[in-house]
Amino acid sequence: DTGVSQNPRHKITKRGQNVTFRCDPISEHNRLYWYRQTLGQGPEFLTYFQNEAQLEKSRLLSDRFSAERPKGSFSTLEIQRTEQGDSAMYLCASSLDQSYGYTFGSGTRLTVV
Amino acid sequence: DQQVKQNSPSLSVQEGRISILNCDYTNSMFDYFLWYKKYPAEGPTFLISISSIKDKNEDGRFTVFLNKSAKHLSLHIVPSQPGDSAVYFCAATTNTGKLIFGQGTTLQVKP
Numbered sequence: 001d002t003g004v005s006q007n008p009r010h011k012i013t014k015r016g017q018n019v020t021f022r023c024d025p026i027s028e029h030n031r032l033y034w035y036r037q038t039l040g041q042g043p044e045f046l047t048y049f050q051n052e053a054q055l056e057k058s059r060l061l062s063d064r065f066s067a068e069r070p071k072g073s074f075s076t077l078e079i080q081r082t083e084q085g086d087s088a089m090y091l092c093a094s095s096l097d098q099s100y101g102y103t104f105g106s107g108t109r110l111t112v113v
Numbered sequence: 114d115q116q117v118k119q120n121s122p123s124l125s126v127q128e129g130r131i132s133i134l135n136c137d138y139t140n141s142m143f144d145y146f147l148w149y150k151k152y153p154a155e156g157p158t159f160l161i162s163i164s165s166i167k168d169k170n171e172d173g174r175f176t177v178f179l180n181k182s183a184k185h186l187s188l189h190i191v192p193s194q195p196g197d198s199a200v201y202f203c204a205a206t207t208n209t210g211k212l213i214f215g216q217g218t219t220l221q222v223k224p
Contacts, residue, residue, distance in 0.1 A: 004156070031210060033210075033211070033212075035214075040122075040216065040217075041216055041217070042117075042119075042202050042204075042214030042215050042216050042217050043157065043202070043212075043214045044214070045211050045212065045213070048210070048211060056209070056211065091156055091157070093156070095210065097210075101147055101159035101162055102159070102210075102212075103159070104149075104156030104157050104158070105156050106154070106155050106156050107155075107156050
């Protein structure tokens, strides 16, 4: 197990298009988190899953955003009708239960043109 | 509502000297505090943490101090090394496991 894997690493899309990102957590980790980071800011919480259940969603997660974690394994984050303001680094992290110091992936950098 | 704040966007120190990174928070319900380090094009990496019931935690060259009455924590790096140059994020959490991050401080350690 090589840690948290995110794909793709980079995505450039035209405004109005839909995009989907994937996160593969560390296999024994039951919690999975999505964060978004923009330039000059710290990561902002978007949502998290315990196994397959989505337990919390930030108000930052508008109805254009949806996340899934089927079978409690990998997760996908979809953004519909992308806007330029969606340009950011999208980070995934995983942890075992509520242990602190979770492991982040390298992120997917989204650029909406 | 910025619950965790890092008011210094950048810090520059000489190799071998002490680096002190500061962080303030507003939510008294936070029960755990963490520091993450981030290099460009990589995700944040966990560095050190401290429980709210303690006032100091040390791990090698890294020490975190917590002052609950002032709602302030700091990360000390002694001695600083050029490889420590990175962005450092302070984060806090309640028992939900969700982390609230500060804006980050870019540390440059000059040889």
